[in-house]
Amino acid sequence: MIRVKDEFFNIKDTLECGQIFRYKSINDGFFVISGDKACFARQRDGWVEIEGDEEYFSRFFDLETDYGAVCRRALNDSNQTVRFAAEYGKGIRILRQDREETVFSFLISQNNMIPRIKRIIERISAVLGEKKVFNGVEFYSFPKAYVLAAKDEEFFASLGCGYRAGYIASVARDIESGAFALQKLNEEKTDDLKAKLISLRGVGPKVADCVALFGYHRTDSFPVDTWVEKIYREDFDGTLRDRKKIASFFVERFGEDSGYVQQYLFHYKRNFNGERKK
DNA sequence: TCCCAGGGTAGTC
DNA sequence: GACTACCATGGG
Numbered sequence: 549m550i551r552v553k554d555e556f557f558n559i560k561d562t563l564e565c566g567q568i569f570r571y572k573s574i575n576d577g578f579f580v581i582s583g584d585k586a587c588f589a590r591q592r593d594g595w596v597e598i599e600g601d602e603e604y605f606s607r608f609f610d611l612e613t614d615y616g617a618v619c620r621r622a623l624n625d626s627n628q629t630v631r632f633a634a635e636y637g638k639g640i641r642i643l644r645q646d647r648e649e650t651v652f653s654f655l656i657s658q659n660n661m662i663p664r665i666k667r668i669i670e671r672i673s674a675v676l677g678e679k680k681v682f683n684g685v686e687f688y689s690f691p692k693a694y695v696l697a698a699k700d701e702e703f704f705a706s707l708g709c710g711y712r713a714g715y716i717a718s719v720a721r722d723i724e725s726g727a728f729a730l731q732k733l734n735e736e737k738t739d740d741l742k743a744k745l746i747s748l749r750g751v752g753p754k755v756a757d758c759v760a761l762f763g764y765h766r767t768d769s770f771p772v773d774t775w776v777e778k779i780y781r782e783d784f785d786g787t788l789r790d791r792k793k794i795a796s797f798f799v800e801r802f803g804e805d806s807g808y809v810q811q812y813l814f815h816y817k818r819n820f821n822g823e824r825k826k
Numbered sequence: 827t828c829c830c831a832g833g834g835t836a837g838t839c
Numbered sequence: 840g841a842c843t844a845c846c847a848t849g850g851g
Contacts, residue, residue, distance in 0.1 A: 657832050658831095659832090660831060662831085662832070708849095709848095711846040711848090713847085755832090774833090790841085818832090
């Protein structure tokens with residue numbers, strides 16, 4: 549079992565801040581699924597305890613990174629909302645997720661709502677994933693690209709994917725055929741990585757930013773969605789309209805801390821949404 | 827009924 | 840390059 553002090557590790561906030569879709573509350577903790585692996589994570593008496601593949605989940609929960617240092621920098625930022633958000637979400641960690649699962653998950657996420665994204669991903673896993681058992685709990689792995697590639701657009705539409713069904717079928721074929729090698733992209737610089745991700749059908753700047761951040765741990769990424777755009781306007785007095793330019797504005801401001809700060813802000817804004825403002 | 831959700835594409839200018 | 844209609848689906 550992995551055991552970590554919880555000063556800068558809140559398991560609930562880390563799971564609920566919108567970076568991962570496959571987890572559920574169970575007993576006194578959370579059952580978390582990543583790719584074909586699962587773990588059970590619980591927080592009590594000042595410690596986070598994780599049962600599961602220790603090598604995989606130590607990396608998954610990014611235990612090597614000093615989040616105290618990350619958070620302190622945000623707590624000292626000149627922007628008040630950044631300081632509030634860092635205080636509120638100081639236990640958030642950026643997960644190192646399975647790359648294929650991250651690509652398909654955020655393809656589905658576009659113009660969609662988090663509860664519905666979770667339901668669609670669970671449906672796809674239940675139908676195409678492998679049935680597994682961890683600690684007596686059954687779960688389904690997220691299907692590999694070659695399994696997804698065997699299905700067509702109509703199939704994914706029937707699972708409620710909406711207009712994203714074609715994107716899933718197309719990207720699955722590109723990966724399955726070898727035309728697109730996700731793992732090789734880790735050698736690319738962040739800008740080149742994103743440019744290649746965007747070449748996939750249905751992947752635009754925002755989805756590429758999320759994949760770069762959650763799948764490749766490129767913390768010099770600042771995904772801009774409707775919530776972040778709202779933060780930009782309301783809390784940074786921003787006037788830009790182009791989301792790519794808004795993302796650049798934040799990355800220039802926060803550098804390698806961009807991804808962490810983005811998650812602090814996103815989580816804070818989504819949970820307060822108007823309450824306790826300035 | 828319209829508006830919104832972890833947006834992207836294709837068409838127009 | 841910037842701007843816009845349209846894309847499924849479900850919740851408020």
